[in-house]
Amino acid sequence: xxxxxxxxxxxxxxxxxxxxxxxxxxxxxxxxxxxxxxxxxxxxxxxxxxxxxxxxxxxxxxxxxxxxxxxxxxxxxxxxxxxxxxxxxxxxxxxxxxxxxxxxxxxxxxxxxxxxxxxxxxxxxxxxxxxxxxxxxxxxxxxxxxxxxxxxxxxxxxxxxxxxxxxxxxxxxxxxxxxxxxxxxxxxxxxxxxxxxxxxxxxxxxxxxxxxxxxxxxxxxxxxxxxxxxxxxxxxxxxxxxxxxxxxxxxxxxxxxxxxxxxxxxxxxxxxxxxxxxxxxxxxxxxxxxxxxxxxxxxxxxxxxxxxxxxxxxxxxxxxxxxxxxxxxxxxxxxxxxxxxxxxxxxxxxxxxxxxxxxxxxxxxxxxxxxxxxxxxxxxxxxxxxxxxxxxxxxxxxxx
Amino acid sequence: xxxxxxxxxxxxxxxxxxxxxxxxxxxxxxxxxxxxxxxxxxxxxxxxxxxxxxxxxxxxxxxxxxxxxxxxxxxxxxxxxxxxxxxxxxxxxxxxxxxxxxxxxxxxxxxxxxxxxxxxxxxxxxxxxxxxxxxxxxxxxxxxxxxxxxxxxxxxxxxxxxxxxxxxxxxxxxxxxxxxxxxxxxxxxxxxxxxxxxxxxxxxxxxxxxxxxxxxxxxxxxxxxxxxxxxxxxxxxxxxxxxxxxxxxxxxxxxxxxxxxxxxxxxxxxxxxxxxxxxxxxxxxxxxxxxxxxxxxxxxxxxxxxxxxxxxxxxxxxxxxxxxxxxxxxxxxxxxxxxxxxxxxxxxxxxxxxxxxxxxxxxxxxxxxxxxxxxxxxxxx
Numbered sequence: 001x002x003x004x005x006x007x008x009x010x011x012x013x014x015x016x017x018x019x020x021x022x023x024x025x026x027x028x029x030x031x032x033x034x035x036x037x038x039x040x041x042x043x044x045x046x047x048x049x050x051x052x053x054x055x056x057x058x059x060x061x062x063x064x065x066x067x068x069x070x071x072x073x074x075x076x077x078x079x080x081x082x083x084x085x086x087x088x089x090x091x092x093x094x095x096x097x098x099x100x101x102x103x104x105x106x107x108x109x110x111x112x113x114x115x116x117x118x119x120x121x122x123x124x125x126x127x128x129x130x131x132x133x134x135x136x137x138x139x140x141x142x143x144x145x146x147x148x149x150x151x152x153x154x155x156x157x158x159x160x161x162x163x164x165x166x167x168x169x170x171x172x173x174x175x176x177x178x179x180x181x182x183x184x185x186x187x188x189x190x191x192x193x194x195x196x197x198x199x200x201x202x203x204x205x206x207x208x209x210x211x212x213x214x215x216x217x218x219x220x221x222x223x224x225x226x227x228x229x230x231x232x233x234x235x236x237x238x239x240x241x242x243x244x245x246x247x248x249x250x251x252x253x254x255x256x257x258x259x260x261x262x263x264x265x266x267x268x269x270x271x272x273x274x275x276x277x278x279x280x281x282x283x284x285x286x287x288x289x290x291x292x293x294x295x296x297x298x299x300x301x302x303x304x305x306x307x308x309x310x311x312x313x314x315x316x317x318x319x320x321x322x323x324x325x326x327x328x329x330x331x332x333x334x335x336x337x338x339x340x341x342x343x344x345x346x347x348x349x350x351x352x353x354x355x356x357x358x359x360x361x362x363x364x365x366x367x368x369x370x371x372x373x374x375x376x377x378x379x380x381x382x383x384x385x386x387x388x389x390x391x392x393x394x395x396x397x398x399x400x
Numbered sequence: 401x402x403x404x405x406x407x408x409x410x411x412x413x414x415x416x417x418x419x420x421x422x423x424x425x426x427x428x429x430x431x432x433x434x435x436x437x438x439x440x441x442x443x444x445x446x447x448x449x450x451x452x453x454x455x456x457x458x459x460x461x462x463x464x465x466x467x468x469x470x471x472x473x474x475x476x477x478x479x480x481x482x483x484x485x486x487x488x489x490x491x492x493x494x495x496x497x498x499x500x501x502x503x504x505x506x507x508x509x510x511x512x513x514x515x516x517x518x519x520x521x522x523x524x525x526x527x528x529x530x531x532x533x534x535x536x537x538x539x540x541x542x543x544x545x546x547x548x549x550x551x552x553x554x555x556x557x558x559x560x561x562x563x564x565x566x567x568x569x570x571x572x573x574x575x576x577x578x579x580x581x582x583x584x585x586x587x588x589x590x591x592x593x594x595x596x597x598x599x600x601x602x603x604x605x606x607x608x609x610x611x612x613x614x615x616x617x618x619x620x621x622x623x624x625x626x627x628x629x630x631x632x633x634x635x636x637x638x639x640x641x642x643x644x645x646x647x648x649x650x651x652x653x654x655x656x657x658x659x660x661x662x663x664x665x666x667x668x669x670x671x672x673x674x675x676x677x678x679x680x681x682x683x684x685x686x687x688x689x690x691x692x693x694x695x696x697x698x699x700x701x702x703x704x705x706x707x708x709x710x711x712x713x714x715x716x717x718x719x720x721x722x723x724x725x726x727x728x729x730x731x732x733x734x735x736x737x738x739x740x741x742x743x744x745x746x747x748x749x750x751x752x753x754x755x756x757x758x759x760x761x762x763x764x765x766x767x768x769x770x771x772x773x774x775x776x777x778x779x780x781x
Contacts, residue, residue, distance in 0.1 A: 001409065001469050002402050003702040009401060072401050258780050279774065286774035290696070290718045293779050297695030304403040320688050393687055394680035398660045 003300075005072075012073055016080040023049050024086050032085040033260065035368035036350060037208070040123070040165045046087055047120035056118040057094050064102060064110065065118045071303045082252025092124040092161070093117035097170040099243055100187065100236050104228040113168075113189070127157040127171035127190070127214060128237065135388050137172070138181045138234060142216060144173035144188060151175075151188060151226070153196075153219040159382075163199050163212040166192050172233050179231075187233035189225040196220075204378075206371035207349055241384060242318060248383055249325035251296045257332035258289060264365065265339050275339055288331050295324045316396035319389035326380040333373040344370040403698070409469060415450055416477040424481035426748045429604075432484050437562050438606040439484035448517030453491055457499055461511040468639065468704040472646040472697065479650025482748075482755055484605055486520055486559035492643045493558070494521030494567040496636040497584055501624030506586065510565070522563035524554040524587075524610050525633060532764040534633055535579045539612060541570035548622070550585065550593075550615040560608030561598030563589050568612065572627050579630050584623040591615055603755040631709060638716040641763050642700040645723045648759045649697050652690045652730045655752040659683065659734045662741075679737060686733045693726035714776050717769035724766025727756040 005013065028042050038046075050056045051065075059074055060066035069077065082088065089095070098117045101109050116122040133140040142155025153173055163169065169190050176184030190197070196219040202211045228236055262285070265276035275281050302317050337344055343362025353360075353367050360367060380386045394400040405413060423443060432440040447453050455470050457463020464470075471492060478487060491514070498510055498521070513519035530536035539552025550570050560566065566587045574581030587594065593615035596608045624632050660683055663674030673679055700719035706712035731753035735742040742749045760766060773779070 001405055003698060005401055255780050258778075262778070279771075282774040282778075283770050286770055286778045287721065289779040290721045290770075290773070291692070293699060293718055294692040294695045294722050297699050298691055300401065301403055301695060301698075304401070317691070320691055323688060324692065387681070390681045390684035391677070393684035394674075397687060398680075398683055400660065400663055400674040400680050400683060 003297075005076075009072055009076060013076050013080060016077055019053065019055075020080060020084045020086060023053070024084055028087065029084060032087060033256075034365060035372045036354065037210075038087045043087055043090055044120045044123075047089060050089070051119045056089075057098065059095075060098060060102060060114075060118075064114045071306045072300075075300065075303045079252035079255075082250060083256045085253065085256045088250075088253075090120065090123070090162070092126050092166075092170075093120065093122065095243060096126060096240050097124050097168075097189070100170070100227060100240050103239060104187075104236050106224075108224065109189070109227065122167045123162070123165045125160050125163040125166035125169045125192075125214075127160060127169045129159045130156060131158050135385055137237070138185065140172055140174060140185065142171065142173050143177075144175050144186060144221070146175070146223075149223050150220045151186075151223065153188070153190065153216045153221055155216050157214040157216075158211075159202075160199075160212045160214045161210055163192075163214050164201060164209070166199075168192060169197075169214065170227075172237055175233075176231050182234040184231055185233040185237070186230050187227040187236045188221050189227065190216075190219065190221050191225075194219050194221070204375060206375040207347075208371070208375055210375075242315070248318075248379075249295055249299050249321035250329060251292065251299055251325070254292050254295075254325075254328050254332055257329070257336075258285070258292065261285060261332065261335050261339065264336075264363075268339050268341075268363070270341070281335075281338070285335060288328060288335070291324065291331075292328050295321065295328060298324070316392055319384075319392045319396075322383060322389050323380075323386045326386055329379050330376055333369075333376045336369045337373050340366045340369045344373075405469070405473075409473060412466075412470060413473045413477075416452065416474055419446060419450060420477045420481035420483065424483060426482075426751075429482055429484065433604045438600060438604070439486065439559075439562070443483070444485050444517050447485065447487070448515065451515075452487070453517055454511070454515030456491065456495065457507075457511050457515065461499075461507045462515050463499075463511060468642055468701045471639070471643050472701045475643045475646035476650035476653075479647035479652075479755075480654040482604070482651065482751055486522065486562060488640060488643060488647070489523060489557075489559040489563070490514065490521045492640050493523035493636060494563075494565075496639055497523065497567045497623055497632065498586075500635065501584065501629075501632050503620075505620065506623065510586070519564045520559065520562050521565050521567060522557050522560045522589075522608075523636075524557045524560060524566045524568045526556050527553060528555045529576075530555075532768045533577060534637060535582070535630055536577045537569050537571050537582050538576050539568070539570040541572050541583055541585065543572075544616070546619045548585065548617050548619070550587065550612040550617060552612050554610040554612065557608050557610050559606055560589075560610050561596055561606050565589055566594070566610065567623065569629060569633065570612075581627050582629040582633070583626050584629045584632070585617050586621045586623055587612075587615060587617055591617070601758060603758040604751065605758075634709065634713065637763050638712055639704045641716050641720050642697070642704040644759050644762060645693070645697040645700050645719050648723050648727050648756055649690070649694050651752050651756055651759075652693060652727060655730060655734045655749060655756075656683075656686050656690050658749060658752075659686065659737050662738055666739075682733050682737060686730050689726040689729045693723050693730075696722040710776065714773055714779060717764075717773040717776070718779055720764060720769040721766045721773065724760040724769070727760050728766070731756045 031038055057065045058067040058069055062068045101113055130140050144151040144153045171188045171190055172185050173188055174184055175186040196217040198215040200213045201209050266274050268275050299321055343366040346361040348367045451464050452474055454463040455466040459465045527538055542549045566589050568585045568587045569582055571581050572583050593613040595611045598608045601607050664672055666673050696719040700716055703712050703715035734749055735753055738749050741747050
């Protein structure tokens with residue numbers, strides 16, 4: 001047992017750092033630090049920089065553009081990306097549908113979709129949740145009826161992140177209503193330009209335009225766009241959600257947030273001295289750092305166990321990462337709120353912040369603090385709520 | 401980065417786990433606890449036979465050259481068993497001082513009988529006024545020619561009642577809380593002027609209050625450099641905290657397993673109570689607290705021998721914060737989930753709670769270490 005990084009791992013980390021320092025566009029990095037949302041062009045541009053370097057999809061098999069890195073190297077790469085901070089790779093392609101296509105898709109699907117995912121030529125979104133199917137995802141009702149060489153899809157998806165930019169959507173649809181709910185679901189890849197698809201934005205409490213409703217009205221999907229077998233979609237969805245949870249701890253991002261908190265709390269004053277000198281504040285922050293260090297070690301243990309585990313099955317321990325990761329990320333937003341204090345109040349829409357003519361009210365970093373706090377409440381809700389994760393732990397680990 | 405045990409370590413784990421599984425059932429523990437010394441000489445002999453008592457000492461001193469990982473393996477097993485023997489006091493604490501600061505002569509005199517299980521040591525450092533401040537030493541060491549005379553009161557000396565020899569801290573110079581001026585001495589527990597008041601602790605272990613009334617010790621009994629003992633004490637206490645963390649993880653693991661088993665077997669309203677989601681979520685939260693503690697125990701184990709003292713103390717404090725909080729949480733949930741039976745002396749769960757609670761209060765509770773860590777600027781710079 002040696003829990004330190006090896007000299008090779010440290011050299012790798014330095015290589016990643018050097019690359020990020022050189023290649024991450026500074027305006028984009030500033031946006032991330034400030035808590036602003038990167039634009040579609042920002043994200044596509046950054047993904048193509050990564051792809052040119054050969055680092056767009058490091059966790060994929062080498063034949064499809066993966067790097068062949070060890071699990072620890074994968075972790076270091078993610079950690080450095082998040083600490084830079086670089087925008088997180090859009091997960092819907094590289095972390096969600098990509099691995100599903102690799103594991104369960106046809107050769108034709110792999111050749112057609114995977115290179116375009118790596119280069120973000122196709123922007124993917126996720127069609128899982130429905131108005132009546134949130135935590136009980138398997139109860140979904142969007143129906144796909146087979147007609148010759150097509151499925152005809154009717155129904156509605158909701159909370160579809162960044163669907164307004166999407167070229168494709170991967171969907172869970174019901175193909176059999178007569179069997180146990182998990183056994184009648186199929187995984188379809190649907191071109192967003194197909195007639196009958198309507199995208200309607202949902203404005204979130206922070207004023208953000210992240211999520212949408214997607215309506216399907218007699219949408220014809222070629223059978224060749226089905227992944228794997230009909231009625232086996234639930235297995236693929238579980239595989240996908242398990243992958244989602246390991247990335248969800250976002251330890252590097254919380255490290256970056258904690259450094260940001262220390263930087264701002266050293267400048268902002270309360271009662272005539274920097275907030276960082278307030279013992280109560282420092283202890284609260286230190287307690288969060290302890291939680292984060294513990295999470296990092298837990299994440300590394302899960303990463304180390306990957307070597308000896310069937311990678312096609314999700315590790316139920318990743319539910320711990322999801323729960324703690326969400327709690328810690330949310331706690332960073334509360335500390336930011338505490339630092340900014342009353343200057344959280346003035347509201348400015350994001351386009352006003354970026355192209356502002358007038359000086360801000362209060363500190364120039366204040367405008368995104370409250371919206372981020374509001375927005376990040378989503379973290380304990382999406383990807384299987386923290387309560388669903390506790391159900392998974394109770395069932396899959398504790399055997400209750 | 402490698403989380404796997406080496407072949408030797410895996411073998412050690414296997415044999416220690418088997419030893420406590422075979423000889424440390426809860427009923428046995430009760431009989432050990434009821435004996436006059438409050439622990440088992442028989443078990444101590446078995447530890448010696450297995451080489452556990454010599455684990456951290458160098459091979460040239462008669463030990464086995466193990467490090468913090470080996471200590472972690474042993475302490476985790478002892479935590480599961482709620483072992484009562486003076487392993488922490490004798491091998492980790494007083495033995496740690498001897499290992500790090502003992503002269504060749506001191507080591508060759510003490511380590512072999514310690515390894516053989518014939519000599520028990522205890523670490524007589526804490527004092528009534530000191531609380532968790534390791535520099536707070538009022539006991540005085542007065543020079544008398546080349547010799548020393550010790551004068552003072554030592555408190556909460558773990559297994560001080562059974563010890564043959566004591567490692568005693570005393571002040572050669574400076575004021576009560578000065579970092580400089582402290583020295584360590586090896587003192588025969590039966591020396592003239594040493595008096596001991598033994599008592600049981602809440603968790604069924606033993607301790608003693610020790611008075612030193614003009615205790616004469618030779619110059620050759622001093623361990624390490626005169627007046628410069630504080631960094632050594634801090635180092636040994638940090639290693640002991642890592643060891644305690646492993647013990648707590650062992651105890652929390654056993655307690656969580658026991659609680660989950662209870663949820664599966666206890667029936668109310670016609671079903672196993674583990675089918676109720678309110679209880680499932682408490683159990684899931686116990687597991688999370690346990691795994692976070694296990695992670696920080698690994699971190700503490702890795703950092704226990706870190707040469708940069710400031711870095712090491714930050715890491716150890718962080719681990720103790722996590723351990724204290726997890727231990728409190730796991731013990732309380734386990735008691736709640738057991739209901740009435742968890743409240744009884746005859747059932748093991750409550751004994752885990754008692755040990756876990758005392759571990760939090762040993763060498764600084766979670767709040768103490770949180771303050772220390774916060775003042776040192778936290779973990780992520």
